[in-house]
Amino acid sequence: MTTSAPAPGSSGTPDRELLRRYHQHGDVSAREELVERHLPLVRSLARRYAGRGELIEDIEQVGAIGLIKAIDRYELDRDVALTTYATPNVVGEIKRHFRDRGWTIRIPRALQELNVKMSGAVERLTVRLGRSPTIAELAKELDATPEQVLEAVEAGSAYSPVSLSASPGNEEDLDLMEVIGTEDEGYARSEERASLEPALGELPEREQKILRMRFEEGLTQTQIAERVGLSQMHVSRLIRRSLESMREAMAE
Amino acid sequence: MTAPPVSQPELVELETPIGSEWDPVVRLVLGGVADRLGLGFEDLDDLQLAVERLLAEAGAQRAVKIAFELSPGRVRIHVGPLREAPIAEALQGPPPAPGELELRRVLETVVDSFGVEEAAAGELVVRLDKRVGPR
Numbered sequence: 262m263t264t265s266a267p268a269p270g271s272s273g274t275p276d277r278e279l280l281r282r283y284h285q286h287g288d289v290s291a292r293e294e295l296v297e298r299h300l301p302l303v304r305s306l307a308r309r310y311a312g313r314g315e316l317i318e319d320i321e322q323v324g325a326i327g328l329i330k331a332i333d334r335y336e337l338d339r340d341v342a343l344t345t346y347a348t349p350n351v352v353g354e355i356k357r358h359f360r361d362r363g364w365t366i367r368i369p370r371a372l373q374e375l376n377v378k379m380s381g382a383v384e385r386l387t388v389r390l391g392r393s394p395t396i397a398e399l400a401k402e403l404d405a406t407p408e409q410v411l412e413a414v415e416a417g418s419a420y421s422p423v424s425l426s427a428s429p430g431n432e433e434d435l436d437l438m439e440v441i442g443t444e445d446e447g448y449a450r451s452e453e454r455a456s457l458e459p460a461l462g463e464l465p466e467r468e469q470k471i472l473r474m475r476f477e478e479g480l481t482q483t484q485i486a487e488r489v490g491l492s493q494m495h496v497s498r499l500i501r502r503s504l505e506s507m508r509e510a511m512a513e
Numbered sequence: 514m515t516a517p518p519v520s521q522p523e524l525v526e527l528e529t530p531i532g533s534e535w536d537p538v539v540r541l542v543l544g545g546v547a548d549r550l551g552l553g554f555e556d557l558d559d560l561q562l563a564v565e566r567l568l569a570e571a572g573a574q575r576a577v578k579i580a581f582e583l584s585p586g587r588v589r590i591h592v593g594p595l596r597e598a599p600i601a602e603a604l605q606g607p608p609p610a611p612g613e614l615e616l617r618r619v620l621e622t623v624v625d626s627f628g629v630e631e632a633a634a635g636e637l638v639v640r641l642d643k644r645v646g647p648r
């Protein structure tokens with residue numbers, strides 16, 4: 262038996278009705294409401310994977326993609342609650358993320374742990390010193406060697422918190438890869454460069470904001486981190502991956 | 514044990530295949546250079562991004578040389594020879610329009626200065642400069 266009672270504070274419309282409106286009538290607002298309604302489920306599932314070297318907000322972001330896929334793939338004639346159907350999708354997406362990008366690429370545990378400690382150490386030292394710490398200062402803070410610090414930083418760079426398949430949130434709700442791949446076909450290389458701006462516009466809002474703060478306003482990563490409430494290392498990863506995602510998308 | 518700071522010009526050279534799978538090698542060397550110079554963690558990140566972006570634009574070229582010239586308080590990096598003409602266009606042409614996020618704007622943001630130097634015919638070397646911030 263399907264049970265789909267709406268969450269407290271929601272519009273009160275049952276999940277099934279929202280799914281019907283989305284799948285049969287293309288009502289994107291119904292889809293958005295479903296996503297919003299079930300984000301607590303994503304957060305709950307994401308928490309199970311905390312402490313594995315990945316920031317919880319990144320895991321939640323990946324889990325949200327699983328939720329969106331579940332909503333899109335849901336078949337109305339199935340007698341199953343959306344939460345039941347979505348849970349394995351969300352977990353699967355998170356596991357895939359870890360498998361593809363995470364620590365399962367056999368990073369030694371000591372390096373994983375050092376990387377996890379690194380972000381906090383960078384924050385502490387930045388505050389204490391009033392500037393970005395050197396590798397030697399980080400090594401001392403973490404009771405490690407400079408080589409270990411560099412290896413741990415490199416190990417952390419295996420992550421990819423940015424997903425090009427994340428919905429850009431526009432009305433069409435098209436997959437970003439589809440949007441960029443279609444529009445840029447046949448473009449010359451120099452023209453691709455000129456059209457990076459549209460690609461920027463297709464990144465998630467947070468990443469757009471961060472890139473603009475860094476490359477238009479000239480803020481440092483530390484200043485951006487303070488403004489958006491992330492760690493400097495997280496900001497660094499988002500910048501690098503966003504630029505790479507844009508470049509890859511333009512090259513397709 | 515802390516190594517003594519760089520007190521005279523030193524040169525570190527690397528020849529590497531181009532490709533994202535080789536980026537970690539370049540990043541680690543850059544990290545070692547940054548450590549020797551006492552460059553801040555964030556400055557190191559900037560330099561890594563600059564070199565990565567440059568190599569990403571290098572196109573089909575198979576390999577590249579990267580020279581790191583260390584002086585007290587400064588590193589100068591030469592990347593090349595590069596045979597990708599669009600890199601020269603991107604770095605030497607008119608400034609990018611506001612809002613455009615291309616190689617030139619990235620380099621302007623993350624290094625103190627950069628330039629393009631002619632190498633052999635049809636080849637160029639890109640120079641990147643980064644100073645150690647105040648202590």
